[in-house]
Amino acid sequence: MTKITLRFQLVSPLDDKLMANLSRAGSVYGLSRVQVTPKLDGLIVDYDASRLTLNEVEHELAKAGIVAQRIPPGQ
Numbered sequence: 001m002t003k004i005t006l007r008f009q010l011v012s013p014l015d016d017k018l019m020a021n022l023s024r025a026g027s028v029y030g031l032s033r034v035q036v037t038p039k040l041d042g043l044i045v046d047y048d049a050s051r052l053t054l055n056e057v058e059h060e061l062a063k064a065g066i067v068a069q070r071i072p073p074g075q
Helices: 016-025 054-063
Strands: 003-010 031-036 042-048 068-071
Touching: 003 054, 016 031, 031 054, 042 054, 042 068, 054 068
Parallel strands: none
Antiparallel strands: 003 042, 003 068, 031 042
């Protein structure tokens, strides 16, 4: 297992619909954590790189209705 942590900036404000979408995304095989940041403006996503690629993680978030932009490491 190769655990990778990514950060995303939410494009839309957090609401009930987005929270429901987040719970669905957390059940995707290979995603171990999808958590809202303390400021409620982003996500922290942990995934198993031996199961999913970065593109697949972004696709699964989009498929769950989560519109977010990845924050490059170090920012």
